Amino acid sequence: MxxxxxxxxxxxxxxxxxxxxxxxxxxxxxxxxxxxxxxxxxxxxDARKLDYYHALEAEHAALVLLDEAETGLRQVLSGERISAAALMETLGQADE
Missing domain, CATH: 3.40.1620.10 (YefM-like domain)
Known part of the structure; x- marks a missing residue:
């Protein structure tokens, strides 16, 4: 508007x-x-419009998080990053 x-x-x-x-x-x-x-x-x-703006903001934040999760998953699958389980295993072996 x-x-x-x-x-x-x-x-x-x-x-x-x-x-x-x-x-x-x-x-x-x-x-x-x-x-x-x-x-x-x-x-x-208008208060209803403000509620709508807040809902849009929350939806945008959720979409940003999903995008980051997708990026992370792609990196793990392509070998650019290791999984959390692999990291914990590697760290566990380093302590010994």
Whole structure:
């Protein structure tokens, strides 16, 4: 979603219009960026959309872990890395 100029609101103005801005966020699906001293400070986002963003973030993290696991498995299968069991066996023999 693109942020339009009227979706950027100084925080001083937002104090007086908080209910109105919240209704725009929930009703119209708009997101508001509140500024402080002319710079982005915080955003108003529908709580359901925030939950969705968090779910996407968790899904992305899971996909990154799966990708890393796949890379590791490929390395083990190609002989670039040794398995944990082989490592433990090698370390066990080194102690003797």
């Amino acid at each position: 693109n942020i339009r100029a009227h979706d950027v609101v100084p925080i001083s103005e937002a104090r007086a219009r908080l209910t109105e801005l919240a209704e725009e966020v929930v009703g119209a699906g708009a997101e508001k960026v509140l500024t402080k001293n002319g710079a982005s400070f915080v955003a108003l986002v």
